[in-house]
Structure formats: structure tokens, C-alpha cells
Amino acid sequence: MARSWVEFVQAQHIPWQPHDLWGLAPGVEMRLLSRDDDNGAVSMLVRYPAGYGIPAGTLPVDVEFLVIDGSLTVDGQDYGHLCFAHLPAGFQRGALSSPSGAVVLTFLSADPTGVTAPATYDPARLVLRADGYQVPYTGNFHPEFPPGAGRKLLYKDPVTGDVSWILGTLPVRWAERSEIHPTVEEMYLLSGEVHANRGVMRPGAYFWRPPEVPHGPFGTLTGNLYFFRTKGGPLTTEYVAPERPFQWWPPYDPVLPPSLESCRGEVPGTPLAY
Numbered sequence: 502m503a504r505s506w507v508e509f510v511q512a513q514h515i516p517w518q519p520h521d522l523w524g525l526a527p528g529v530e531m532r533l534l535s536r537d538d539d540n541g542a543v544s545m546l547v548r549y550p551a552g553y554g555i556p557a558g559t560l561p562v563d564v565e566f567l568v569i570d571g572s573l574t575v576d577g578q579d580y581g582h583l584c585f586a587h588l589p590a591g592f593q594r595g596a597l598s599s600p601s602g603a604v605v606l607t608f609l610s611a612d613p614t615g616v617t618a619p620a621t622y623d624p625a626r627l628v629l630r631a632d633g634y635q636v637p638y639t640g641n642f643h644p645e646f647p648p649g650a651g652r653k654l655l656y657k658d659p660v661t662g663d664v665s666w667i668l669g670t671l672p673v674r675w676a677e678r679s680e681i682h683p684t685v686e687e688m689y690l691l692s693g694e695v696h697a698n699r700g701v702m703r704p705g706a707y708f709w710r711p712p713e714v715p716h717g718p719f720g721t722l723t724g725n726l727y728f729f730r731t732k733g734g735p736l737t738t739e740y741v742a743p744e745r746p747f748q749w750w751p752p753y754d755p756v757l758p759p760s761l762e763s764c765r766g767e768v769p770g771t772p773l774a775y
């Protein structure tokens with residue numbers, strides 16, 4: 502099995518551990534969200550301490566990231582809140598620093614240990630910097646998707662079709678049907694709350710859901726901002742009848758691998774006062 506099904510863990514419950522990101526970033530801390538046992542690909546939160554700095558280097562694997570707190574400086578460019586990059590293996594990353602610290606959602610395509618960086622990279626696989634504030638919303642990306650949402654497309658892989666995007670939804674919005682995708686769907690909740698079939702997700706909620714697993718219906722009172730990725734191709738959705746009808750304030754009912762069992766738990770929140 503490549504990666505275990507995780508749905509869902511609140512990252513706040515995962516301990517920070519000192520790490521060197523397999524040689525890519527000595528001196529940081531990380532929270533491991535999920536890992537592929539076959540090739541060592543990882544999804545994680547990385548915390549850079551204030552005053553951090555490492556020199557330029559050529560990347561042996563693909564590195565994708567979204568800044569969720571603080572800021573990084575890479576090759577003299579500022580990457581603040583919701584700045585995104587997809588840097589392919591073989592890309593020469595400039596010097597990286599974080600004068601005041603940062604927390605960064607980070608994805609490696611494989612374990613970089615002992616991997617020789619390729620001599621070249623495909624420029625079509627490079628997103629040097631996309632500012633999530635500036636990327637425009639697009640809507641109507643699926644004719645059956647309930648209205649009241651927009652998507653900011655951050656990356657589409659020209660080879661695999663894998664996609665990364667931010668989804669924003671309006672408050673007091675819910676769906677009546679569940680959905681199924683032929684790909685992995687991965688998500689980190691940036692803001693707001695989500696009422697789902699496995700409980701109420703709050704900022705910091707994370708899932709890695711294997712293909713063909715029905716999920717939803719989903720709803721939100723606050724509206725929210727999600728970061729999503731597919732793995733295994735572009736996003737396509739089949740809408741199906743739910744296992745049970747949509748329900749506000751559902752109980753927490755996660756699927757967790759043994760490595761995350763100790764991180765089980767909700768993050769409390771206050772229902773909106775109307």
C-alpha cells in the first residue's frame with residue numbers, strides 16, 4: 502500500500518519534531534501528515550524558525566508548498582501568506598531564508614535521500630510563485646457542483662494531470678449528495694469549518710483519501726478556504742446518493758492509520774450565533 506487513508510486528522514494534534522527534511526532543510530521542525538511507504542513522498546507542515554537561512558541548491562525531487570503563516574524569502578522574492586510554488590526536480594532553488602519565521606504546507610514527490618538531481622527540468626512543471634491572494638477565482642468547474650464556491654487553480658501537472666487548487670465557499674452552504682473521484686483527493690483546511698460525513702473539520706484539518714471512496718455531503722456555516730490536491734490524474738467527480746443525509750454537527754468518526762491514532766481528536770469551535 503502506498504499511503505494510508507487519513508480522514509481526518511487535525512494537524513494541531515500532531516507533535517512538531519525536529520527534522521532536516523531528508524537533507525533539504527536542516528534545522529526545521531515538521532508535522533508529518535502522510536507518507537508514501539513505497540517512494541517516501543510526504544505531505545507535511547514545516548516550521549521555519551525566525552532567522553532561518555540555507556544556501557541555494559538543486560532539487561533532487563519535486564517540492565510543492567503553500568505558506569500558511571509568516572513568510573519565506575527565496576532567491577530574494579518574498580513568499581507570504583498563501584503564496585504557492587511547485588518546483589520540479591532539477592530546478593535550482595535560490596537561497597532560502599525566513600527572517601521572522603514561517604509555517605509552510607510542504608509536499609515532496611519522493612524521498613530525496615541519495616537521489617541525484619536531474620540535470621534539467623520541464624519548465625511546464627514549474628510554478629515559481631503564485632500569490633493565492635492574486636490568483637483569480639473561477640467558478641462552474643463542474644456543472645453539478647452546488648453553487649456558492651470558487652476555485653483558484655495553482656498547478657496542473659502537464660504529465661500526470663494532477664491538480665492543486667484553493668477552493669473558497671460561501672457561508673451557510675451545503676450539499677445533498679456525496680461524491681466519488683477516480684483519484685486520490687488530499688486536503689488541508691485553511692479557514693472556516695466543514696460539516697462532513699466524518700465530523701466537523703476546523704482549520705488544520707487534513708485528509709488523504711484513496712480513490713473511489715464516497716464522501717460527503719459537506720456543508721459549512723462559516724464559509725471556508727480549502728487547499729486541495731489530486732494524485733493520479735485530474736479531478737473528475739461522480740455525484741451519488743449519500744450513505745446518510747446531510748447533517749449539521751456530525752460526530753467525529755475518523756479513519757486513521759496506527760501512526761496517527763494518538764493524534765485523534767477534534768478542535769473545538771463555537772457554533773455561529775444567528
Ligand SMILES: [Fe+2]
Pocket residue numbers: 680682686716
Ligand atoms: Fe471530493
